Amino acid sequence: MFDHLSTYSTDYAATKEFYEGAMASLGYAMQMEFVAEWNAEFPMQRMCAFGPEGKPAFWIIEVKENYTPRHIAFSAANREAVNLFYQAAIESGGKDNGKPGLRPTYHEHYYGAFTIDPDGNNVEAVCHLPE
Template sequence: MLDHVGIHTNQLPLMKGFYENALAPLGYEKIYEHEDGAGFGQNGEISLWIVSTGATGRGINIALQSEDRVGVVRFYNAAMAEGATSSGGPALRPQFHPDFFAAFVIDPDGNNLSAICRSPE
């Protein structure tokens, strides 16, 4: 199932304000912000990321949940075998969550796709 969706933009300040105000009536709020983006969601769970990509956008980012870390590794290997470009191999990324294990690829059409496991090893 989906973990979160990311929208890439070259107009970060505008997009952060837009989504903060447009999503508020639905009960979404800005949960996390850094210089390159912001995360929006409900009840402390981020389900939408707005991310700066500089001068040009790079499509969307779809993050899929994996039940375990082995699934993340298998996803990465299968995507690479099908012609994806790596944008971050399988690894623990504790800056996002203590157990955030993920792999990131760019599909043949330029969209970002990732698999994420938040369970301990």
């Protein structure tokens, strides 16, 4: 669980498209999008946020230069949602980094799927329920 977090993108359009598809599979949608006009060095810097209704929790912020990739894990309601996330993420431009399945190394019921987004981030959906 997290309140909000951000990732940075050098290809804003591709990254936004990736998350629009992947987040929809988990029941999340874009909550806001705007240009950060206050940034004097990058006055057309775009950003958007995804999350549940009324909660912009996951931000994509456009940057000019590459950065160190991150790992992001999103909660899924059940294992089928993990499967749908993986399929949607791949169809939306993501790359495989671990097909849906149990990961007993973490714990007995850890069911996750891993993808790489257009900026190289390791993006996961996980369900901790027994079935």
